Every structure is written in C-alpha cells, then in structure tokens.
Amino acid sequence: MRILVINAGSSSVKFSVFDMDTQTTRFKHEIEIGTIGFKATLAQIPVALVEAGETRIDAIGHRVAHGGEHFRDATLVDDDVIAAIEVLAPLAPLHNPPALYGIETGRIYWPNAPQIAVFDTAFHASIPACAHTYAVPQAWRKAGLRRYGFHGTSHKYVMERVAQELKASTRDLRIISCHLGNGASVCAIDRGVSVDTSMGVTALEGLVMGSRSGDVDPGIFGYLQRSLALSIDEIENALYHESGLTALSGLGNDMRRIETAAAEADPQAQLALNVFAYRARKYIGAYAAAMGGCDVLAFTGGIGENSASMRRRICDRLEFLGLYLDEDRNSSVKLDGFAAPQIQQPHSRIRVIVTQTREQWMIAKEVHRFLSVQADKRPDQLPPAIPVAVSAHHVHLTQASVEALFGAGCQLTKQRDLSQAGAWTAVETVNVIGPRGIIRSVRVLGPCRRSNQIEVSATETFTLGIEAPVRISGDTADTPTLTLEGPAGRLQTNGLIVAQRHIHMQPEDAKRFGLADRDLVDVAIDSPPRTTVFRDVAVRIDPQFKLEMHIDTDEANAAAISHGGDGDLMLTLCHARLTACKPVRNIFITTES
Ligand code: ADP
Numbered sequence: 014m015r016i017l018v019i020n021a022g023s024s025s026v027k028f029s030v031f032d033m034d035t036q037t038t039r040f041k042h043e044i045e046i047g048t049i050g051f052k053a054t055l056a057q058i059p060v061a062l063v064e065a066g067e068t069r070i071d072a073i074g075h076r077v078a079h080g081g082e083h084f085r086d087a088t089l090v091d092d093d094v095i096a097a098i099e100v101l102a103p104l105a106p107l108h109n110p111p112a113l114y115g116i117e118t119g120r121i122y123w124p125n126a127p128q129i130a131v132f133d134t135a136f137h138a139s140i141p142a143c144a145h146t147y148a149v150p151q152a153w154r155k156a157g158l159r160r161y162g163f164h165g166t167s168h169k170y171v172m173e174r175v176a177q178e179l180k181a182s183t184r185d186l187r188i189i190s191c192h193l194g195n196g197a198s199v200c201a202i203d204r205g206v207s208v209d210t211s212m213g214v215t216a217l218e219g220l221v222m223g224s225r226s227g228d229v230d231p232g233i234f235g236y237l238q239r240s241l242a243l244s245i246d247e248i249e250n251a252l253y254h255e256s257g258l259t260a261l262s263g264l265g266n267d268m269r270r271i272e273t274a275a276a277e278a279d280p281q282a283q284l285a286l287n288v289f290a291y292r293a294r295k296y297i298g299a300y301a302a303a304m305g306g307c308d309v310l311a312f313t314g315g316i317g318e319n320s321a322s323m324r325r326r327i328c329d330r331l332e333f334l335g336l337y338l339d340e341d342r343n344s345s346v347k348l349d350g351f352a353a354p355q356i357q358q359p360h361s362r363i364r365v366i367v368t369q370t371r372e373q374w375m376i377a378k379e380v381h382r383f384l385s386v387q388a389d390k391r392p393d394q395l396p397p398a399i400p401v402a403v404s405a406h407h408v409h410l411t412q413a414s415v416e417a418l419f420g421a422g423c424q425l426t427k428q429r430d431l432s433q434a435g436a437w438t439a440v441e442t443v444n445v446i447g448p449r450g451i452i453r454s455v456r457v458l459g460p461c462r463r464s465n466q467i468e469v470s471a472t473e474t475f476t477l478g479i480e481a482p483v484r485i486s487g488d489t490a491d492t493p494t495l496t497l498e499g500p501a502g503r504l505q506t507n508g509l510i511v512a513q514r515h516i517h518m519q520p521e522d523a524k525r526f527g528l529a530d531r532d533l534v535d536v537a538i539d540s541p542p543r544t545t546v547f548r549d550v551a552v553r554i555d556p557q558f559k560l561e562m563h564i565d566t567d568e569a570n571a572a573a574i575s576h577g578g579d580g581d582l583m584l585t586l587c588h589a590r591l592t593a594c595k596p597v598r599n600i601f602i603t604t605e606s
Pocket of ligand 1: 267
C-alpha cells in the first residue's frame, strides 16, 4: 500500500509517499507557502508527484492539528468530519485551516483514495481530568475549554522509538518527551499513555517557542487592554507571532543564530536561551512529579535533535532526579538512520535519548493501521460477540437416581426451557451433602443422563468440605463421592465437579472464529470496571448448540457479572470477545452435554 502524507503547516507544506509493504519512504518534499497562498502551493503536490513518477496513491493521510474532544483516533474524512475540523479551526488558527486545504487537494486530485485525518490531539485523549481541566467557569468548560495538547503524533513516535531502543515495553516506561522545534511541547507518557502535556486548548500554552510566548499570566489581557489600549486580537496576534525566541532575542526564531549571538555575549540572546531552558526544565520536573518518577527523558524536534548546548542547559540541575548527562555523548550525537542514541552517564537513573521525530511516517503508520482495522471490521467477516451465561450450582441425574430421591416411578417435571436446545430446569431440587456442610435446594436439570453429575463452584467445595476437579461437563470419571438428599431418600454418588468454563457453538460459528472442537481459547468479557480475560475456555461444537459462553458463579463474581442464584443458567447482558486460541486436541469430552 502506498500512502501519501500531507502535512500542511502554517508556513510550509511537507508531503511524502510511503510504501507500507516495504516500510520505505519513496518520496519526500517540502514547499514553502511564500506569497502564492495555500491553494496554489498545495496544487503543486500532484505536479511534483507526477514528475517524480509517483502516480500510484492508495490512501492519503492528513495531519490535522486540532481534533477537539471528538476525534480520539485516526478518522476517515467525509463531509461531516470536514465540517467538524472547520468548527475547531478557531482553536488552531495557524494549523487547522491549512489542513482543510490539504484535504480539499486530496479530494480533487485523488478522488478514489480514502483520506484519513490523523489528529495531533488524539494521543492526548488519555490525559486525566485533573490534568486537562482548567479551573474556569463551568459554562466555559461545557463549551469545550480544556487542555487538549498537540504534537501527539510526534510524542507517540518518540515513545515507540524509545521503547524499541531500550528493548522494553512502553507499558514499563515513564517517558518525558520534549519536542523542541519552532512549536515546542513536553509530554508526560506514563506506561504507554499521555498523562499530561504542556500545550493546552490552543498550541500557545507551555514552553517558549519560536514566535509563541508559551505560558503567560492570563491577566495580561485586561492589563494590556487598559494600559496599552490593545485589543484582544492584537494581544493574541503578538502572543502567536511576535513573542517567544523572536521577541526575547530580537534576532528571529532561529536557535542557531541565537546560540551564536549568545556565545558572542549578546545579553538578549543569552536571556532567550536561559528563559527557554528554564521553562523546559520546570516542565520536566513537574512531569516527573506527575508520574511519581521518570525513566527516560527524550529530545526531538529541530532544537532537541540538533542543539547539544540546549540539551545541556535543560538537563543541568536535574541531578536531583538521578539524571546525569554525559557531555561527550551529548556533543557527538548522530541521528542518521533514525538512530536514538543514549547520552546519559552509566550511573544515571534516567536515560536520556535523542531521536529525530518522524511525524510523516507515524501518520502513514496510523493510516495503514486504520485501514487494516477497517478491513477486519467488514460486517461479513466480523465474528459475532458471544453472549455470556452464568451457571449456578445444579445437578444432572440418572432416572434411577430420580426414583431413589423422589420416589419409585417418579419423572422429572419440566419447569422451563434453557437456552441450549433440549435442556430444561426441573421443578425438583435436592440437598447436596458433604462431610463439612450442606448446599440446600440445588436445582435438578433435565432430561435424565447416563450418570449423575453435581456442578458446584470452587467456593462451594469448601462449604461441602470436598475437593472437586475442574472438568468439562460429562467427564465424571474418578470424581468424588457425596450424598444427595431428596424428599423420598438419600443416595451416595460420585460426579462432583467444578465445571470447566466453555463456549457452545455451532459449526458455522466455529468456522467464523477459526476454531475446532476442543480448542482452548482466551476470552475477554467487557464488564467495566472489572473487565476480565478468561484463559483456557474450552470450545464445544455441535449443530444443536447455540452460541453461548458458560461460566460459573465464582467466575461471574470475578468479572463483576450479575447473575441469578437459583441453580439454573442465567443469560447475562455481558458479551465476550475471543482474544486468542491455542488448539488443544487431547481434552477428553464425551458426546453428552
Ligand atoms: P517546526 O516546529 O517548524 O517543525 P523544527 O523542528 O524544524 O521546527 O525546528 C526548528 C528549530 O530548530 C529552529 O529554531 C532551528 O533554529 C532549530 N535548529 C535546527 N538545527 C539546529 C542546530 N544545528 N542547532 C540549534 N538549533 C537548530
């Protein structure tokens, strides 16, 4: 699959073509917007691609800065999505409008290719309320005022690259990712999820940036309006375009130029560097506190990747966190071939990693993942969800046992049908008596079987004082003996088991799941807040069966599924999903159900 990624920014348009089959970049280009405007700039993309021989485009990924509350993942672009991105444009005035031009270009020149929006905010959807909530009036919060964060695609890439470099799982790492470019942000990534980030409802909050101020006292709006007679628009414009490194240094936003001037004793340039580094260090300290520690500090973005002296300034005085930079390694960083060198001293508790961000590649990966998941979700291919039923304790009896317990010639009386064909609950109940205790009024299920079987939960085996094996129904060989008591008498019988969890299914279902009879599978039951995965669930296939997973009361409690306790099978509102299968062909299963 070949994916065109369009990253339409405020001052330039970057576009690349990736071959996802070979995992390679086929083409990469950047055009400055200059004076010709967005439309004319974007119209150069198809021309450049044709000139480069890139005529096959299977899908297009667009970087969209602001996805608001709504867009938490990559999304197929349609008219509604375009309208929603337009609505969010005031929150990302420099970035969302260019992305819309990019989408328009994609639709005009590649009308048959799916267009997928990948949002900078999506990775931060996991930020908890305590971190994303501003302490402002409720009406403002209801209107969508909260911290959203940006650079999510970059921070996610850095997280994955760091984990790969350390041969660790993202689940085991607390990473502070610093994306320091013209736009700059820090992100606290706690065990694979973003838990805080320095940009807010807009991309203006947080670090000092090329021409953006980052954090300021919101009181300046009133103060500047009253004292300098500035309008809100004028103040906002200055905070976006005339602040940050540009304002502090008086030399523009190029960090290289500022560092050179600072080395030549320019006091404004020196102040710019100090303010920039101090703000970044403050956020790093805050995020280490937010996560209760930090394992990795990662640098990326034009400044983070290239400026050894800025990395040094930022890391100075972080020794209290256990971070010790190795100056030689720091000053000899080489990032060719997407390297991710470590630049800490050997005894440093925190690893410090530098890597080049690859937002375009990450967008292509997100698009590819989105399209693969979509393909898997085709309704005709989707295996059905499995209804979950809870089996409370019950007893199956032979006709001879029925007569011993309820009287000669007695036939079980049907109470109601169960969901599996031919199975029903009887009016009759028995007491189950063990050496330690009794379980009273245990429901008998019909019809009669060739051998007695008493199914209890593991907890109830302690009530009875007998250890019972976990068995698939029907497998009663070598099971413990106990006493059953009915109105007409008592009898001693073996057959006590704790039922092995299992799924009944028809051959057609089995085909859709890709399962064979006797396979053991892992099954997830979505029952928040105690969503549970059961392993070693036996698959039982028969044309008479109805798709249903059976668990006992202990298991239902573990998964927080409510159930009836009256000794028969209760269908619940829960559904299960198959998550893994290990074919097992050697469990003993009788034909009797
Ligand atoms: P954007 O946010 O526009 O993608 P970049 O990630 O390209 O920005 O970063 C641009 C910043 O990186 C500029 O401030 C630039 O001066 C700085 N930069 C690039 N190379 C170096 C370098 N060798 N030393 C210091 N700063 C650098």
